[in-house]
Amino acid sequence: MTWMNRLRELGGAATTHQLRMAGATPEDLRRAVRGGALDRVRKGVYVSPLMDGAALEAIRAGARLSCVTACASYGLWSGTDRRTHVTLSPQSRRAPPGLTCHWRPVEAHPELWRVSLADCLRSVARCADEETAVAAFDTALASGHVSPSGLRRILEDVPKAARERGALARPGSDSGVESVVRQRLERGGRLVEQQTHVRGVGRVDMRIDGELYLEIDGYAFHSDADSFERDRLRDSALAQRGARRLRVTARQVMEDWNRVEAAIDRILEQA
Structure with a gap:
């Protein structure tokens, strides 16, 4: 592995020590900076010129x-908060403008631009609203980033309120939007079964009160005709079984929940 491969492995940012340990010489680094293959953003810190956005902002600010910003980088649900959240050492002298700062000791982690996954989940438990935090945990479980017991261990030293959020996490949500729907329905007293298998149909996102099959199309869903046709066939198969069914979009869930909930209530009242 060359030292440039090591830089890519670390997400595009590395210290001089990390690159030297991977085989880079001082002349290699000087040559790479002169040639535009590296940028030196702080003393002893180099980044790929391809790094931009929030990650580069964080690196520049130390x-x-x-x-939730780290959640997005790990492919987890990050909710609707579009601010850039960063962790700074308590010894840092000032808050960088434009960043939402969390002043905490930084857990040892080789990537300079984001906290570890465990630290990410702990910060979400403390900082985000309950619905967002639980959805982040649910997507971490669904993606295999962490197990239920692993999540409990990660959160064992956070405040009680944050631990209680972790206890609300459940495996089964293939997306953060599915987790949001589950949480909202359960808060309303509904029984929600996720990833229910129906003979002749396959796996359905959720079954509500044992009566209504609910499918949730993601933001980028149906990008091709085949996906659209498969879903119509699934809907048809459910209809042939006489099953009550409803298909909604992620956008409807996040932007028009009252109407989605009202539709669910009406269908279940007819059961």
Whole structure:
């Protein structure tokens, strides 16, 4: 592995020590900066010229992405908060402008631009609203990033309220939007079964009160005709079984929940 491969492995940012350990010489680094293959953003810190956005902001500020911003970088649900959250050492002298700062000791982690996955989940438990935090945990479980017991261990030292959020997490949500729907329905007293298998149909996102099959199309869903046709066939198969069914979009869930909930209530009242 060359030292440039090591830089890519670390997400595009590395210290001089990390690159030297991977085989780079001082002349290699000087040559790479002169040739535009590296940028030196701080003393002893180099980044790929391809790094941009929130990650580069954090690196320049001597911070690391955390909370929901780090969640997004790990492919987890990050909710609707579009601020850039970062963790800074308590010894840092000032808050960088434009960043939402969390002043906490930074857990040892080789990536300079974001906190570790465990630290990310702990920061979400403390900082985000309950619905967002639980959805982040649900997507971490669904993606295999962490197990239920692993999540409990990660959160064992956070405040009680944050641990209680972790206890609400459930495997089974293939997306954060599915987790949001589950949480909202359960808060309303509904029984929700996720990833229910129906003979002749396959796996359905959720069954509500044992009566209504609910499918949730993601934001980028149906990008091709085949996906659209498969879903119509699934809907048809459910209809042939006489099953009550409803298909909604992620956008409807997040932007027009009252109407979605009212539709669910009406269908179940007819059961």
